[in-house]
Amino acid sequence: MGSIKGIRDKVAIIGMGCTKFGEHWDKSKNDLIYEAVRDALIDAKLETKDLEAAWGGTWVSGFDGRCLADPLKLQYIPVTRVENACASGSDAFRNACYAVAAGAYDICLAVGFEKLKDSGWSGLPDQQSLPSNRYPDRTAPGMFALMATTYFSKYKLSPEEGKRMIGLVSVKSHHNGTLNPRAHLRREVTIEQVMNAPIVAWPLGLFDCCGVSDGAAAAIVCRADVAKKYRPDPVYVKALQISVCPSEGEMRADYDFTTVKATVRAGEAAYQEAGIKNPREEISMAELHDCFSITEAVTCEDLKFSPKGKVKQDIESGFFDLTGGLPVQPDGGLKSFGHPIGASGVRMLFEMYLQLQGKADKRQIKNPKLGLTHNLGGIPVSNTVSVLIIGL
Amino acid sequence: MAGIASYGAYIPLFRLNRADINSAWGGMFPVPGEKAVAGYDEDSITMAVAAARDCLKGFDRSKIDRLYFASTTSPYKEKLAASIVAGALGLRNDIYTMDFSGSLRAGTSALRAAMDAVDSKAAKSVLVTCAETRLGAPKGDKEITLGDGAAAFLVSDAGVAAHFEGSYSMFQEMHENWRSDKDVFVRSWEERFIREVGYTRVIPQSIGVALKNCNITAKDITKAAIYAPDPRLLATVAGKIGFEPFSQLVDPMFMTVGNTGSALSLMMLVSALEDANPGDRLMCVSYGDGCDVLIMKATEGITKIKDRRAIKRHLESKKMIPNYLKYIQWRGLMETDPPPRPPINHISVPALWRDREWGLSLTGQRCKKCKTPQYPPQRVCVICQAQDDFEPYHFTDVKATLTSFSHDNLAASIDPPTTIAAVDFVEGGRIIFNMTDRNPDEVKTGMPLEMVFRQVHYWEGIHNYWWKCAPIRC
Numbered sequence: 091m092g093s094i095k096g097i098r099d100k101v102a103i104i105g106m107g108c109t110k111f112g113e114h115w116d117k118s119k120n121d122l123i124y125e126a127v128r129d130a131l132i133d134a135k136l137e138t139k140d141l142e143a144a145w146g147g148t149w150v151s152g153f154d155g156r157c158l159a160d161p162l163k164l165q166y167i168p169v170t171r172v173e174n175a176c177a178s179g180s181d182a183f184r185n186a187c188y189a190v191a192a193g194a195y196d197i198c199l200a201v202g203f204e205k206l207k208d209s210g211w212s213g214l215p216d217q218q219s220l221p222s223n224r225y226p227d228r229t230a231p232g233m234f235a236l237m238a239t240t241y242f243s244k245y246k247l248s249p250e251e252g253k254r255m256i257g258l259v260s261v262k263s264h265h266n267g268t269l270n271p272r273a274h275l276r277r278e279v280t281i282e283q284v285m286n287a288p289i290v291a292w293p294l295g296l297f298d299c300c301g302v303s304d305g306a307a308a309a310i311v312c313r314a315d316v317a318k319k320y321r322p323d324p325v326y327v328k329a330l331q332i333s334v335c336p337s338e339g340e341m342r343a344d345y346d347f348t349t350v351k352a353t354v355r356a357g358e359a360a361y362q363e364a365g366i367k368n369p370r371e372e373i374s375m376a377e378l379h380d381c382f383s384i385t386e387a388v389t390c391e392d393l394k395f396s397p398k399g400k401v402k403q404d405i406e407s408g409f410f411d412l413t414g415g416l417p418v419q420p421d422g423g424l425k426s427f428g429h430p431i432g433a434s435g436v437r438m439l440f441e442m443y444l445q446l447q448g449k450a451d452k453r454q455i456k457n458p459k460l461g462l463t464h465n466l467g468g469i470p471v472s473n474t475v476s477v478l479i480i481g482l
Numbered sequence: 483m484a485g486i487a488s489y490g491a492y493i494p495l496f497r498l499n500r501a502d503i504n505s506a507w508g509g510m511f512p513v514p515g516e517k518a519v520a521g522y523d524e525d526s527i528t529m530a531v532a533a534a535r536d537c538l539k540g541f542d543r544s545k546i547d548r549l550y551f552a553s554t555t556s557p558y559k560e561k562l563a564a565s566i567v568a569g570a571l572g573l574r575n576d577i578y579t580m581d582f583s584g585s586l587r588a589g590t591s592a593l594r595a596a597m598d599a600v601d602s603k604a605a606k607s608v609l610v611t612c613a614e615t616r617l618g619a620p621k622g623d624k625e626i627t628l629g630d631g632a633a634a635f636l637v638s639d640a641g642v643a644a645h646f647e648g649s650y651s652m653f654q655e656m657h658e659n660w661r662s663d664k665d666v667f668v669r670s671w672e673e674r675f676i677r678e679v680g681y682t683r684v685i686p687q688s689i690g691v692a693l694k695n696c697n698i699t700a701k702d703i704t705k706a707a708i709y710a711p712d713p714r715l716l717a718t719v720a721g722k723i724g725f726e727p728f729s730q731l732v733d734p735m736f737m738t739v740g741n742t743g744s745a746l747s748l749m750m751l752v753s754a755l756e757d758a759n760p761g762d763r764l765m766c767v768s769y770g771d772g773c774d775v776l777i778m779k780a781t782e783g784i785t786k787i788k789d790r791r792a793i794k795r796h797l798e799s800k801k802m803i804p805n806y807l808k809y810i811q812w813r814g815l816m817e818t819d820p821p822p823r824p825p826i827n828h829i830s831v832p833a834l835w836r837d838r839e840w841g842l843s844l845t846g847q848r849c850k851k852c853k854t855p856q857y858p859p860q861r862v863c864v865i866c867q868a869q870d871d872f873e874p875y876h877f878t879d880v881k882a883t884l885t886s887f888s889h890d891n892l893a894a895s896i897d898p899p900t901t902i903a904a905v906d907f908v909e910g911g912r913i914i915f916n917m918t919d920r921n922p923d924e925v926k927t928g929m930p931l932e933m934v935f936r937q938v939h940y941w942e943g944i945h946n947y948w949w950k951c952a953p954i955r956c
Contacts, residue, residue, distance in 0.1 A: 223946050
């Protein structure tokens with residue numbers, strides 16, 4: 091990895107909005123986009139006409155700049171649709187920030203959104219495969235199950251110990267979700283419920299998998315040096331990093347499934363950009379891509395929150411709980427929100443933003459300084475990962 | 483002189499107890515034994531490929547100059563199946579490929595055509611494949627008696643294990659068994675008529691002529707592989723010809739496999755070749771709208787053909803299908819609730835065409851710089867990023883082990899759970915496959931695996947084939 095220049099402290103977030111996530115049978119994607127942006131504008135005390143350019147992140151719910159221009163009736167400003175799998179929303183935010191940092195614009199909008207529940211499928215609406223379909227049938231839970239079984243085997247966890255370790259991840263996230271009115275699933279679960287739930291792809295049971303929902307979230311960013319003009323408590327962009335895997339895990343026999351190299355790379359780059367030496371100590375809180383409970387556990391190691399192979403101790407000691415040393419998924423995570431693909435990254439930023447401003451209500455973490463968000467699009471063997479850090 | 487240079491066979495892993503079928507329908511046909519049933523992802527094309535791979539062990543595939551595929555159950559009414567078989571086997575594309583279909587004599591027709599081609603010097607090496615997956619209508623006797631299987635022979639002009647001595651064919655136009663272009667299931671006329679005027683009359687007559695043409699008698703035949711819809715009829719014709727049933731007749735596998743149609747007499751011939759000694763005289767007889775008789779004599783070469791799964795080992799390795807309903811579902815005979823997953827994307831024919839080599843024959847590449855095998859082929863090496871510097875590398879017969887796996891209950895499968903397997907090859911390279919023919923409880927990291935050619939999707943009339951991994955069968 092070369093030296094990272096980055097845009098630390100050049101851009102600030104001055105307004106955010108986030109819809110409730112869930113099965114929005116009564117709302118279209120345009121309703122969700124409109125509501126998220128309306129709330130962000132209210133938060134920033136701005137009007138639509140103040141927005142100079144916009145980026146919309148979505149996986150399958152829109153195709154070009156009209157995905158925002160149409161519902162918001164943006165008046166002929168530049169709008170770009172961004173697609174980068176589960177990192178689509180985070181990448182839309184990154185593009186908006188870069189445009190401001192480049193000096194091209196003063197105020198930009200980033201929106202992440204997804205409307206999955208119109209598809210009629212309980213899982214994701216699209217199966218990705220080669221056009222010839224000469225390809226194994228593999229689902230996301232099936233592929234992340236490889237991560238779990240291999241992790242258990244490598245670190246000598248019995249199936250029960252392993253299931254318990256990842257089960258505690260879900261118990262914690264469900265608890266946090268009960269405290270969040272925007273969450274989709276707001277119910278406590280016990281470790282027994284998690285461990286005894288129907289198996290989707292062993293060892294991943296129902297509660298090890300995140301759900302699917304509809305939602306949208308929006309952020310308004312401006313030049314850092316003028317941010318205080320808009321509000322007294324802007325939140326500053328510290329690092330925006332993306333790393334994309336060249337699909338090598340499915341072809342290289344040296345990939346062992348217990349790590350995601352793109353997470354490691356994006357994390358290292360983000361720490362360098364933000365000037366962080368000891369993430370476990372310096373990061374105040376994080377929203378990680380817990381598409382599956384095992385993903386969160388492995389990500390905690392890949393981002394150096396826990397030493398390799400030792401995340402179990404931190405999970406069991408409550409280090410990642412709301413009251414722990416480094417709270418993870420304070421808003422309830424994908425586990426409680428479901429995963430409207432394009433929306434999730436900006437939803438994560440929204441929680442970090444609220445926490446940094448001290449507005450997270452019952453979930454409020456004491457004096458946070460830096461919040462990290464992580465998206466993992468794809469599967470362990472092939473993926474696109476974002477790591478963003480924002481702070482005071 | 484033309485002869486059989488190599489042989490192979492395939493019997494699917496799965497067997498269905500005939501009692502399970504009979505009890506499902508109220509006990510009309512208390513027939514003993516079991517029948518071999520193609521897996522949900524198998525058909526006549528995939529089984530022909532499996533038999534051909536068995537046959538070609540130790541042989542140079544680049545020398546093959548014809549491929550014949552014989553079956554009454556080709557997945558396609560219009561479209562060559564032999565080209566799919568040839569593609570899966572990685573044969574040269576400047577060879578003559580041909581489907582033999584329509585007749586229960588399709589297998590022996592292909593074998594005889596191969597013999598004629600070699601004898602006439604039109605070809606030097608012809609691969610003959612024959613496979614059947616015929617369906618009897620649920621609740622009928624044929625559902626109980628028909629089974630699935632395949633055979634393959636390499637017919638050559640040199641180095642043969644058995645050379646052809648003679649043949650005889652005749653036709654008799656009669657609707658005995660038939661399946662029209664509108665039928666799914668095999669139909670037959672009333673049994674007493676077809677037995678008397680057909681099988682028990684035509685077969686002894688034809689064999690008599692064939693023996694006479696070769697100036698030999700029934701006693702000169704070491705083993706006779708005679709198509710037999712059931713063992714009683716075989717005993718009847720054997721008596722008429724003068725064969726000693728126990729010593730001279732090849733077991734028609736009625737109790738273990740069932741009637742495999744055009745493949746049956748060829749599979750029986752493979753069974754005879756497995757046990758043959760130099761000098762043995764073998765006979766292969768098929769029946770359907772007439773009769774084909776082939777007579778051949780084993781040479782010293784027969785002792786050199788080793789390490790075949792052929793009939794014996796395929797028969798021994800089996801798994802019982804737990805119940806009749808599963809069989810019905812595998813054959814698509816009952817509409818069931820679709821899985822709660824989106825249907826697969828449509829298949830692009832241009833993409834299939836581009837994949838015709840690496841997709842059909844599992845041919846990847848090896849980087850000339852870092853020597854790492856990789857699949858599918860890339861323009862840039864996944865390890866050292868060298869560009870366009872590769873040589874072809876065939877993965878189908880390379881030793882491989884299971885590195886990681888999961889059993890996925892969510893994936894849309896006729897036979898859940900879907901087993902996802904990260905498979906690492908001994909010389910390097912990894913491919914992620916689905917695993918088939920496995921018992922989920924017996925899948926273990928580190929287990930050795932083999933590659934098998936299977937149907938992976940069906941969409942708008944397109945049968946799409948690729949490879950899966952499977953536990954090493956036997």
